Amino acid sequence: MQESTQKVVGTFGYMSPEYAMHGIFSVKSDVYSFGVIVLEILTSKKNRVVDLNESHVSLVGHAWTLWSENKSLELADEELKNSYHEQEVLRCMQVGLLCVQEGSEDRPTMASVVLMLGSETMTLPQPKRPGFYLNDDSEVPDLSMSDHVDCSRNEITLTMIHGR
Template structure:
């Protein structure tokens, strides 16, 4: 994608905190961004997240890009914005959303990244009118793509990165339904021999947070694995983990899936819309992987490299899953105001907060 028509011709000076020469991607002019989005018109608005709004923009050649304009009252400073921008710019993987540049002009802070034609996974998966377009081949492809992107963050990139907010609305789909992980606003970098961290401020989305993180603020790669497991079960069933109550007083999808699995009724979890296209063996393997990922004890959850192996091999040996986290009732954080209580359905969302190194 050529964005030369968007790059500013005369770069202005900003505060001493910000050195434009440190950036590895183009710096765009705000006036040009306004033109590209038709002055950030409602017609080009694609979605709204906690830190700003996403717009579709067009280059002079007619190419589409996504423009995330941060709210002016956001707590983001230039230093934090720069830290996240520079980190994500260094992450290059086909299953991660690709940043193309940024704009910093007075109080305006904007990210520009590739436009995803099919928007977010949740906008299709949980819409009964659209979910039938996701046959089993596409769903299995999406599951494996998310797994590869997460493996890259945890193991194969130059940093070890914990995403901390993996959910259906943060999985974007391109024109060929390839999944790309987005929104690194809550991500944390691990260094050296660190294996887990602790935070007093728990942020994330209920239904996807692991028990140890939601209850005690402890996070690790296994926190992301838990979120991935929730996603797998949601993709298989077409149902949300939260917000839907199941039979026999079960409070969430995880317990519902675990009960059916123990009763050898795993196929009953299949989304009705993909009955004709589904491979029973692959479906059951995905359900088992999902349940292994959402086990209550983090040390019993697999790593993403093991997940990739289990998803790729029909002969891979897999243990039987144990009871899932939050299987005995609601999270104690249901009354904690520090976390996100609303599931977002924003399009091309990329929340911007500081990515903190430890």
């Protein structure tokens, strides 16, 4: 079941591609957000600009690149070295990447995600390319206005009406 909206509201790095670009929201939109959070937990980093000198600009893109190059463990937070089981990190990364796949039909349901994370023996499918992934042929967007800004600016106008 999908719904369409005229106004897209949310935090861009956590919005699924179909919602951010077309206003289409479904239960798989939340799965995308969950996948981003899983990757953030593994790295202790936010899903924002990672390295403008590389072909990816987000944590999701960075995770996908490492996965594609069989360097997945490089994603894990350096501070956690030697305190985790490699297979658990690889499984969590794979589940995270399955959740952020570009096509909503390719993403698992949250019920499936719970099963994947809770089972050590369940065979997981290989993830496909994530949404918002920039490859070598893509143009890196101009992020100069928002480089490493950790806060938001909310403006409010208060109008008080007084009788005569």
